[in-house]
Amino acid sequence: MNKKYRRVIIAGNWKMNMLPSQAKGFVEELKKLLPQAMRGCTAVLCVPATHISAMGSQRFRRISVGAQNVSEYDMGAHTGEISAEMLKDADVQYCIIGHSERRQFNGETDEQIRLKLRRLLDAGITPILCVGESLQQRELGLTMEHISYQVKAALASLSEEQVREVVIAYEPIWAIGTGVTASAGQAQEVCFNIRELLRKDYGALISRKVSILYGGSMNAKNCRELLSQPDIDGGLIGGASLKVSDFASIIAVGCEE
Numbered sequence: 001m002n003k004k005y006r007r008v009i010i011a012g013n014w015k016m017n018m019l020p021s022q023a024k025g026f027v028e029e030l031k032k033l034l035p036q037a038m039r040g041c042t043a044v045l046c047v048p049a050t051h052i053s054a055m056g057s058q059r060f061r062r063i064s065v066g067a068q069n070v071s072e073y074d075m076g077a078h079t080g081e082i083s084a085e086m087l088k089d090a091d092v093q094y095c096i097i098g099h100s101e102r103r104q105f106n107g108e109t110d111e112q113i114r115l116k117l118r119r120l121l122d123a124g125i126t127p128i129l130c131v132g133e134s135l136q137q138r139e140l141g142l143t144m145e146h147i148s149y150q151v152k153a154a155l156a157s158l159s160e161e162q163v164r165e166v167v168i169a170y171e172p173i174w175a176i177g178t179g180v181t182a183s184a185g186q187a188q189e190v191c192f193n194i195r196e197l198l199r200k201d202y203g204a205l206i207s208r209k210v211s212i213l214y215g216g217s218m219n220a221k222n223c224r225e226l227l228s229q230p231d232i233d234g235g236l237i238g239g240a241s242l243k244v245s246d247f248a249s250i251i252a253v254g255c256e257e
């Protein structure tokens with residue numbers, strides 16, 4: 001397997017942090033710190049919905065705009081929801097789905113995640129599908145069983161062409177926001193196994209093309225070791241994406257890989 005077949009994606013997940021008025025300054029600063037050459041490497045900021053139009057309309061060419069959620073419905077009487085088409089119209093290029101915080105605190109089910117993924121693909125937005133095990137599942141040796149279930153449930157009934165458009169983020173729940181990152185070996189092992197799963201279900205060509213990211217306490221210090229693993233094609237970064245210099249450093253490392 002070789003990363004030259006895939007894009008390296010460094011995606012920030014701001015979660016419910018930062019105000020729209022602060023975001024503009026952040027992005028201006030980030031643009032100054034971005035590496036000169038970003039061939040084969042994409043920087044994304046997944047921002048709260050209130051920030052999207054400001055980010056999109058300013059057309060920050062070197063930073064793609066991502067959302068953090070989308071409705072599983074296409075339109076209509078769904079108060080408080082935002083459709084994939086609305087995101088597309090606001091220039092959103094990526095959208096996180098199935099984040100463990102939404103699965104845990106918003107009761108999001110695998111079936112909802114499957115539907116959301118389809119909506120995004122239909123709208124031409126790249127889904128960043130999050131999967132990952134709890135500490136208990138890891139300790140019981142159920143990591144891959146759980147992750148294969150999540151991946152298969154989300155991708156069920158997609159064509160090979162559609163699967164190729166999906167980005168998968170492996171985020172062990174015990175590593176999110178805890179400061180405890182998975183070791184590079186642990187992260188590589190799971191990302192490799194996810195690729196194997198894709199190879200068995202969709203063939204070598206597709207599995208070679210899908211970018212698989214690692215997320216969970218990735219920061220400017222530990223990113224190099226994680227990003228140098230053969231099956232880790234980027235990162236989904238929470239806390240460290242709120243600090244402009246840290247996020248820029250991670251992007252710079254990602255662009256070297």
Ligand code: PGA
Pocket residue numbers: 013171175176177178179215216217218236237238239240
């Ligand atoms: P973290 O969050 O980098 O703060 O651990 C990652 C995520 O939740 O996507």
